[in-house]
Amino acid sequence: MTPLLQVKDVAKMYGARIGCTDVSFDLYPGEVMGIVGESGSGKSTLLNCLAGHLAPDRGEVVFDTRAEGPVDTVTMSEPARRMLGRTDWAFVHQHARDGLRMSVSAGGNIGERLMAVGDRHYGDIRARAADWLGRVEISDARIDDRPSAFSGGMQQRLQIARNLVTGPRLVFMDEPTGGLDVSVQARLLDLVRGLVREMGLSAIIVTHDLAVVRLLADRLMVMKDGHVVETGLTDQVLDDPQHGYTQLLVSSVLQV
Amino acid sequence: MIELQNVSKSFTLHNQGSAVIPVMEGATLSVKPGECVGLIGASGAGKSTLMRLIYGNYLAASGSIMVGDTDVAQAEPREILALRRETLGYVSQFLRVVPRVPALDVVAEPLLSVGTPIEEAREKAAVLLEGLNIPERLWSLSPTTFSGGEQQRVNIARGFAYDYPALLLDEPTASLDAQNRATVLGLIEGAKARGAAIVGIFHDEAAREQVCDRFVDVSAFTPRAAA
Numbered sequence: 001m002t003p004l005l006q007v008k009d010v011a012k013m014y015g016a017r018i019g020c021t022d023v024s025f026d027l028y029p030g031e032v033m034g035i036v037g038e039s040g041s042g043k044s045t046l047l048n049c050l051a052g053h054l055a056p057d058r059g060e061v062v063f064d065t066r067a068e069g070p071v072d073t074v075t076m077s078e079p080a081r082r083m084l085g086r087t088d089w090a091f092v093h094q095h096a097r098d099g100l101r102m103s104v105s106a107g108g109n110i111g112e113r114l115m116a117v118g119d120r121h122y123g124d125i126r127a128r129a130a131d132w133l134g135r136v137e138i139s140d141a142r143i144d145d146r147p148s149a150f151s152g153g154m155q156q157r158l159q160i161a162r163n164l165v166t167g168p169r170l171v172f173m174d175e176p177t178g179g180l181d182v183s184v185q186a187r188l189l190d191l192v193r194g195l196v197r198e199m200g201l202s203a204i205i206v207t208h209d210l211a212v213v214r215l216l217a218d219r220l221m222v223m224k225d226g227h228v229v230e231t232g233l234t235d236q237v238l239d240d241p242q243h244g245y246t247q248l249l250v251s252s253v254l255q256v
Numbered sequence: 257m258i259e260l261q262n263v264s265k266s267f268t269l270h271n272q273g274s275a276v277i278p279v280m281e282g283a284t285l286s287v288k289p290g291e292c293v294g295l296i297g298a299s300g301a302g303k304s305t306l307m308r309l310i311y312g313n314y315l316a317a318s319g320s321i322m323v324g325d326t327d328v329a330q331a332e333p334r335e336i337l338a339l340r341r342e343t344l345g346y347v348s349q350f351l352r353v354v355p356r357v358p359a360l361d362v363v364a365e366p367l368l369s370v371g372t373p374i375e376e377a378r379e380k381a382a383v384l385l386e387g388l389n390i391p392e393r394l395w396s397l398s399p400t401t402f403s404g405g406e407q408q409r410v411n412i413a414r415g416f417a418y419d420y421p422a423l424l425l426d427e428p429t430a431s432l433d434a435q436n437r438a439t440v441l442g443l444i445e446g447a448k449a450r451g452a453a454i455v456g457i458f459h460d461e462a463a464r465e466q467v468c469d470r471f472v473d474v475s476a477f478t479p480r481a482a483a
Binding site: 232 | 267268308315333336352356
């Protein structure tokens with residue numbers, strides 16, 4: 001089987017400071033990988049390099065495209081990368097307002113991504129938007145409301161609907177449950193897990209919440225100071241951490 | 257089906273003066289299809305550690321752990337995930353699930369992940385829950401709110417939903433009443449009859465005499481007080 005994403009020796013420097021360095025891994029279809037580490041460990045920098053939002057200084061990010069097979073997205077043309085960003089890739093931001101258009105209705109937010117890939121029939125677009133609102137548990141009575149009238153948890157679910165409506169194969173998530181209260185978090189986790197299974201999605205999830213990765217991620221990568229210090233199966237890394245930093249991270253979690 | 261050769265395990269505590277704690281040495285075990293092997297030994301002897309090593313939850317320091325054709329001690333995460341999905345089941349003492357997912361779907365999940373259609377998976381889950389006396393009015397509720405005994409039975413139902421060729425059972429009959437205990441022993445015997453290789457920990461002596469074909473005393477694998 002061809003990996004969906006092959007990351008080879010990616011590095012990003014901010015002047016003399018290390019953003020992230022020496023990162024390599026393969027992600028296979030249907031796999032969910034978690035990236036954990038404290039603030040400033042380079043996990044968001046890495047995610048942005050992988051998703052094409054930042055240009056890495058070194059390395060390759062090879063994506064298995066539908067049309068041409070594995071292609072290095074770092075060196076591909078800007079329009080081609082943008083096209084990927086609208087079709088096979090999705091990016092869920094930590095703050096929903098970074099991923100939504102706040103002055104456009106909920107239905108418009110979802111429909112916009114469909115129109116970007118060529119859908120033109122208004123009735124179809126609206127019907128699919130309503131269907132996706134239902135899947136993320138937002139009443140379709142709210143389809144014409146603007147996201148600014150939604151609660152934080154609803155905005156986050158709307159952002160997920162907007163991202164997944166075009167049937168992407170790879171989803172990048174940056175702290176998707178950060179800032180949400182725990183009951184909303186659980187709902188979102190359940191939703192994401194179901195979508196991963198039904199749609200065969202692969203995902204890379206950056207978070208500092210170990211409980212979130214335990215429930216969502218198959219594999220885990222632990223970062224510190226821009227370096228990957230440990231990788232492995234999620235439950236193995238959390239239950240039998242090998243690196244001193246991971247041991248500290250796991251033992252620092254407050255028990256409820 | 258399950259073959260352990262000379263497996264050892266130690267924990268290194270980097271944040272506590274890099275203390276190295278050897279917990280297992282020279283563990284060797286072989287379980288054939290249709291056979292149930294009981295692990296015995298005092299608390300702390302390493303029964304659960306051995307189970308976790310087989311499941312890939314703990315990383316072995318040396319040796320080989322073959323489950324089918326996969327060496328868990330060497331395999332990539334992706335291979336272990338496939339092994340857990342298709343070959344190796346584990347009934348632990350604790351239920352760990354996403355809150356809000358109904359009990360019926362928790363039990364059906366192992367079937368869904370191997371591609372069983374949802375109706376069929378739920379039907380099988382319903383039969384198991386019914387057999388383990390979980391009242392139907394609880395099926396649509398999340399097991400996180402259930403009592404300890406009910407959670408354990410949901411966990412057992414989940415472990416037996418898919419017919420794994422190899423099974424690890426950690427205290428499956430603890431804290432069950434006589435009727436449920438008989439049902440669980442029946443499930444274990446059914447799994448043996450269809451050819452599953454089983455490793456179990458049972459503190460309940462009558463239960464282990466009934467289902468286990470032989471016993472392995474794990475204290476033989478405890479490192480001799482070197483530290």
